[in-house]
Each structure stands twice: as structure tokens, then as C-alpha cells.
Amino acid sequence: MQITIKDLEHRYQANTPFERVALFDVNMLIPQNSYTAIIGHTGSGKSTLLQHLNGLLRPTKGSIQVGDITLQANKKEKNIKSIRKKVGIVFQFPEHQLFDETVEKDVCFGPINFGVPEDEAKRRAKEALQMVGLPDKYLEASPFDLSGGQMRRVAIAGVLAMQPEVLVLDEPTAGLDPRGRKEIMDLFYKLHKEQNLTTILVTHSMEDAARYADTIMVMNKGTVGLKGTPREIFGQAEELQKLGLDVPETVLFMKDLGVRLDEKFDEVCLTVEEVAQAIASRMNGGAGS
Template identity: 55%
Template sequence: MQLTFNQVNHTYMAGTPFEHIALKNINLSIPPGSFTVVIGPTGSGKSTLVQHMNGLIRPTSGEVQVGTYRLRAKKDRTSLLTLRKSIGFLFQYPEHQLFEETIEKELMFGPMNFGVSKTEAERRAKEVLPNVGLSPDLLPNSPLNLSGGQMRRVAIASILTQQPELLILDEPAAGLDPEGRQTILDMLYSYHQKHQQTTVLVTHHMEDALRLADFIVVMNQGSIFRSGTPEEVFSGPEALVSIGLELPETIRFMQEVKTSFALTDVPFLKTRSEVVEYLSHFLSNDRKGDS
């Protein structure tokens, strides 16, 4: 799905004493089919950026193109219903939005609201639960009787039953412990790999950005500070530190290796296993050189 921002600005409460400029001159094109991660300091405009992607809010000026839709400040008469059929948006703490009597009804609500038949919605409900690590046997149960982690999974499943072409995840693992966060994100990443829809994840965890993304957008003070592949974004990491971001562990460690051994350059490594393998070869070659 085409996803492009062209000269987009957004101001909250314009013309009042509470006026706040949230986005400034955003020009951005997100690769179709990518797993894109949006990172940045608190208040940098991350959530405002993604809320433009399904028309939740409109640009104060400029244009957002989502598929064949062009979203501008002035509302046109075109209904956003068709657009939103193809977009799944998961907010923080999505389990707070559960309301149906049974898990099956919860999962069927979204598709049927967009015109899917009851039979098809039932099929999707049964099919999606294993994707989020839950058994279809739970369908007759109330979602409100589940554990917090299970409720989060049901909320995610309710978005996936819509079979979105664009999946927007605004801190989907907020409030979870590190193990729970990794489980949820790995689950969503596996779904992305299987279905190849465009996925946009908002997070403040730099480790997740490095581990999952194939395209990264760095926001700062309402503007795009950097964008590109992980290797492009994390080159010159001092710039990221200067805006208050904490570097991922592997990036920090390789910077220390570079400094300690007075190296002119070090390879871009994303995982601990890659770092261990590199150091093993590096130290082995270093000892050979001394002998």
C-alpha cells in the first residue's frame, strides 16, 4: 500500500493560547510491504504521525496519500470507510476496548462492521486465534474473564480478523514486562512475515527497532530527524544520543570495540550472536598477528 507524506504540518488547537505544532514539514515515503518502526523521544510526534495514516486526524496543511486516498486539511465528500477497511490500527492498551459478550463476537465485530458476512467472520475468528497463541476453544468465553496478557492477544486478534493491508501498531506492548513485550512483538512480526502487509510500529524501545525493522523513521520535535534502513539510521550513532535516544546494546558495544581497539570502522551488527562471532574472529586474528 502506497503511504506518502507530502509537506505535512499539523497544529493542535490552532489559534488558541494552547496552540501546539506537532508535525513540521513532513516528507516521507514508507516502503510498501515493509516493517517500518517509528522511534523518537517522548513528545516527538510519533503518535500524531501515525494517526494521519488512517484519517483519524487530518493535516493542517499538506497531503497524506494512503493507497488511492489523498487526505488533506479540507475534508472532501469521499467516505473513509473503504480506506479503513484496509487499515488495522492498534492503540496502546487495546484490551481496554474489549466489550462483547464472547471472544467470538469480539473477533467478528470488526469484519461484520465493514460488510463481511457472518459466515466469513466466523471463519476468520476461528482462523486468527492460533496466530496470537490462543486456542479456538476459547471462542465461547468472555474476553473479560481472561488474563491481562490473553486479553491483549484477543484485542490484537480483533484487528487481524480485518485482514488489513496496512497494520499500524502504536506501542502495542505498552505495560508488559520485557518477556511479554518480546512475545507480543515476535508474534506480530511473524504475522507480518506471513502476510507481507505494510506494518508500522511505534515504539520507544531501540532494541526492538534494531531487531525488527527493515525501515526506520526517527522523529524529533515534530520533524523527521532521520529515516532509512537500520544500518543507515544507526550510522553515526552519536547524533541519536544527542536527541536523547539510548542506543541498542549491540550498537553501544561495537562503538566501545571501535574506541578500545582504535579501529577506523566496525561492521554493522544487529544481534548478540553476530557480535560474539565477530569478536571471536577478531581476537583470533589479533593473537595471530602478535605471534
């Protein structure tokens, strides 16, 4: 599902002495089935932007079009419920929102709330739990008896049970250990590919942005600073550092290697595999000379 954001502005507590411009002049085109990573300093407006994608926040100027529904400043949209069905948001620490006595009831809550019959909701709960890699036996468990990582999976299953077409992820791996992070990121990538989910990820991990996304948007002080492919974005290490952001370790490594060997490596390596490839081809290329 395509998303078009035009001239979006958001002011918190508009027209009060506490008014604060959190977003301005935001323009984005997010194609159907794409994977977009949004990076940027704390306070740059990432979470505010995400909350516009399913109508939790309304623009104070500009518009957001999701599929055939448009949310505009100063206009009430009657179809807000259908936008919430299409756009699933996994908030930061989504497990904090678990509340029901069993995993099954918790995962069924969204669908039932949106008018899905109970049998169908239960079927979806089972399916969603399988997608996040939890066996059926957890259906009857209390969410509060699970480990932190399992609770997060249950919360994600609750979003998947709504069968969204767009999946919006706000730092979904915060607080997990490296292994848990990789498992969750691989899960989202698999869903993106297999269920054709248009995916929008806010992350602090430059490695994840480089590895999974096809487009990166850099938010800076409430607006889009840079946009491009991971290779285009991470090829501008100085620009990013000016915005207070890092580049992936692999990019730094290649720069450092270039300095030490007094040679210039032009390739922007986004993964360890690409680093190995670049070095190997240099060695092969140099073998005859």
C-alpha cells in the same frame, strides 16, 4: 500497500488560543511490504502521525496517500471507510477497548461493522485467534476473564479480523514482561512476512527497531529528524544521543570494547549474534600475527 506522506502538518485545536503544532514538514515514503520503525522522544508526534494513516486525524496541511486514496487538508474524502479497512491500528494498551461479552463477539465487531456477513465474521474471528496463538476454546470466554497478555492478543485479533493490508502498531508491547514482548514482536514479524503486511511500528525499544525494521524514522519535535536503515541510524550514536535517544546495547558494547582494547571496531552490530561474529572474525584474523 504504499504510503506517501507529503508536507504533512497537524495542529491540534487549530485557530483557537490552545492551538498546538504537533507535526510539520513531515515527508515519508513507506514502500509496500516494508517494515518501518518510528522512534523519538515522548511528545515528538509519533502517535499523532499514526492517527493520520487511517484518517482518524486529518492534516491541517499536506497530504497522505494510502494506496489509491489520498487524504488532503481541507478536503473531505468519501472513501474514509475503505482506508480504515486497509489500515489496521493497534493502539497503546489495545485491551482497554475490549467491551463485548465474549471474545468471539469482540473480534467480530469490526468486520460486522464494516458489513461482513456474520458467518464470515465468525470464520475470520477463529482464524485471527489462531494467528495470535489462542486456541478456539477462548472464543466463548469473556475477554475480562483472561490474563493481560491474552487480552492484548484478543485485541490484536480484532484488528487482524479486518484483514488489513497495513498494520500500524503504537508501542504494542508496553506493559508486557520481556517474554510477552518477544512473543508479540515475533508474531508481528511473522504476520509481516507471511501475510505481506506493510508494517509501521512505534517503539521505545531500540533493540526491537534494530532487529525487526528495514527502515527507521526518527521523529524530533514534530518532524522527521533522521531516516535510514537500522545500521545507518545506529551508526550515528552521537546524533541520537543529542535527540535524547539511546542506541542498542550491542552498539554500546562494541564501542566500549573498542575503547578497552584500544582498537576501532567499524561494524555497527545490531544483535548479539552480530557481536559474536565481529569478535570471532577479529580473533581469527589476529591468530596468525
